[in-house]
Amino acid sequence: MSGTTRRKPGELGPFVAGYESRLLALGYSPGTVRHKLKELGQLGRWMASQEIGAAQLDAGRVEEFLAARRAAGCRRVQVLRSFAPLLGYLRDEGIITAPPAELPTPLVELISWYRSWLVTDRALAAATVLRYENLARRFLAGHVRPGETVQVEDLSGADVTAFLLAECGRVSVGSAKGRVAELRALLRFLYLQGMTPRFLAAAVPPVAGWRDATAPAGMTASDMERLLASCDRSAVADLRNYAILMLLARLGLRSAEVARLELEDLDWRAGEIAVRGKARREDRLPMLPDVGGAIAGYLAAAPDRAGCRAVFLTVRAPVRPIRPDLVGDVVERACLRAGLPPAGAHRLRHGLATEMLRQGATLIDISQVLRHSDLATTALYAVSYTSAATS
Numbered sequence: 001m002s003g004t005t006r007r008k009p010g011e012l013g014p015f016v017a018g019y020e021s022r023l024l025a026l027g028y029s030p031g032t033v034r035h036k037l038k039e040l041g042q043l044g045r046w047m048a049s050q051e052i053g054a055a056q057l058d059a060g061r062v063e064e065f066l067a068a069r070r071a072a073g074c075r076r077v078q079v080l081r082s083f084a085p086l087l088g089y090l091r092d093e094g095i096i097t098a099p100p101a102e103l104p105t106p107l108v109e110l111i112s113w114y115r116s117w118l119v120t121d122r123a124l125a126a127a128t129v130l131r132y133e134n135l136a137r138r139f140l141a142g143h144v145r146p147g148e149t150v151q152v153e154d155l156s157g158a159d160v161t162a163f164l165l166a167e168c169g170r171v172s173v174g175s176a177k178g179r180v181a182e183l184r185a186l187l188r189f190l191y192l193q194g195m196t197p198r199f200l201a202a203a204v205p206p207v208a209g210w211r212d213a214t215a216p217a218g219m220t221a222s223d224m225e226r227l228l229a230s231c232d233r234s235a236v237a238d239l240r241n242y243a244i245l246m247l248l249a250r251l252g253l254r255s256a257e258v259a260r261l262e263l264e265d266l267d268w269r270a271g272e273i274a275v276r277g278k279a280r281r282e283d284r285l286p287m288l289p290d291v292g293g294a295i296a297g298y299l300a301a302a303p304d305r306a307g308c309r310a311v312f313l314t315v316r317a318p319v320r321p322i323r324p325d326l327v328g329d330v331v332e333r334a335c336l337r338a339g340l341p342p343a344g345a346h347r348l349r350h351g352l353a354t355e356m357l358r359q360g361a362t363l364i365d366i367s368q369v370l371r372h373s374d375l376a377t378t379a380l381y382a383v384s385y386t387s388a389a390t391s
Contacts, residue, residue, distance in 0.1 A: 008041070008044075008045070009037075009040055009041040009044040009045065010041070010043075010044030010045035010046070010047055010048035010049075011044045011047040011048050011052065011053060011054055012040050012041070012043060012044030012047065012054060013044060014054075015040075015054070015089070015090065015093070015095070016037060016040065018089070018093065019036075019037070019040060019085075019086060019089050020033060020037060022085070022089050023036055023085065023317075025304070025306045025307065025319075026085070026306055026317050026318035026319050026320075027303070027304070027306060027316070027317035027318060027319040028317040028318065029317070032317070036082075036085065036086070039078060039082060039083065039086070040086060042065075042069075043062065043065055043083070043086075046065045046068060046069075047061075047065075050064075054090065054095050054096070055095055055096065055097065057087070057090065057095075057096055058087070058096065059080060059087065062080055062083050062087070063080060066078065066079070066080065085318065106144075106149050106150050107137075107140055107141065107144055107150050110140060110150050111133060111136060111137055111140070113193075114132075114133065114136055114186065114189055115129060115133050117189050118132055118133070118185070118189075122185070125256070127256070127324075131178070131182060132182045132185055132186070135167075135179060135182040135183060135186065136182070136186045138167075139163055139183065139186060140152070140186075142163070143155070152190055152195050152196055153195065153196065153197065155187075155190075155196055155198075155200055156200075157200065157203035160183065160187065160200055160203050160204055161203070161205060163183070164179060164180065164183060164204065164205065167179045167183075180204055180205075180206065183204050184201040184204045185201075187199075187200040187201040187203075187204065188201045219340075219343060219347045219348055219350070219351035220351065220354075220355075221351070221355045221358075223338075223340055223351070224249045224348060224351055226338040226339075226340065227245060227249070227331075227334045227335065227338050227340065227348075228242070228245055228246065228249060229338070230334050230337035230338040231245065231334065233297070236298070236301050236302055236303065236315055237315045239294075239297050239298040239301050239302075240298045240302070240312055240313075240315070241330045241333075241334070242294050242297075242298070243291075243294040243295045243297070243298045243312070244258055244312060244327055244330050245330065245331070245334060245348075246290060246291045246294040246295075247261075247291060247295075248327070248331065248345055248348040248349065249348045249351070249352065250288050250290065250291050250352070251273070251275075251285050251288070251291060251352075251369070252348070252349040252352040252353065252369055252370050253275060253349070254277065254345070254346070254349065255324040255325070255327035255328055255345045255346075256324040257275050257276065257277055258312065258324070258327050258345075259310075259312065259321065259322050259323060259324045259326070259327060260276055260310075261273070261275075261310065261311040261312065262309045262310055262311060263309050263310075263311060264309065265311070266287070266295065266311065267284075267287070268287075268292070271286060271287045271292070272284045272285065272286060272287055273285050273286075273287050273291075275371070277371050281371065283371050285369075295311065298312075299311070304319075305319065306318075306319040306320075308320065308321060310322070314326075327345045328344050328345045330345075331343060331344060331345045331347070331348065332344070349370065352369070352370075353366050353369075353370060356369065
């Protein structure tokens, strides 16, 4: 394909063949690949005219190239996002050096220290660490003094409350609860490291409705069967979505746990699935026959995996592991097809617990299936189920 290019690609000529192979492996169509190679040639020729080597290329240089094309009167000028696959490829090949790290200011060093504590001491997942780190950055940025020192020794409960009110002024109750947990974690870290003399985590005010009396309502067994029956399973995407729904309905997996599954987690010989949950916890659940059949059907029909080891992949280029939020989208679309009210992925997890209670399972049994670390969490389902049964 690359041999059909008539104009020389300038500074990026040595990378045409490798970039073409990468695009095809990511699932881009031949037409899209040709278009992206054309973009590479335009950029490479501009780089040659500006005496810019491949190792000097970065997002800023690409923006300069796009600005030059606009100034030249080009009608259809690409956007920076169009060159993300090219920059990623050159970075993976070691041609482009990594972007410069943040300057080691006291704030950056403290954030790095906090991040390590969240990972090693709290064993939080990467996405959770990022949320906690972002709030810590916002909070601590208000306490940077001249000379870029971070002064937290004189923090007071008033400082904590003022920050939290500013953060939660226009967010939902659920988001506000998240901010509370994130701020308490930071204040606990500062106290344990001897940076604050008082345990200010106790000064973080609670959010109204912090403790629900019952668990959210679960989906009934009949509704879950309607949900599964709504999948026609005629295309790869349908097979993938059906397998996702089976994992939610039959095993009660969380959205992140579904997205995190890898091929090595499927033990076909033992009939088990390794599930990596919260706080680095790993459990092995039985691969029920209908669940295993759904996963096997999807894997058999899926096209080239482009080297990805994740079980569930996107169906559009570039091929990559799905995000947890796609799991929720799959459930919502299935509800629409089945004529059910919109619901999130967690409703199926709650529905499984409620059905197990109805069939006489003990709280310990349900806790093991749902992998709760605290039996009190599981007990909420009993309260919810009892309330529904007596109403």
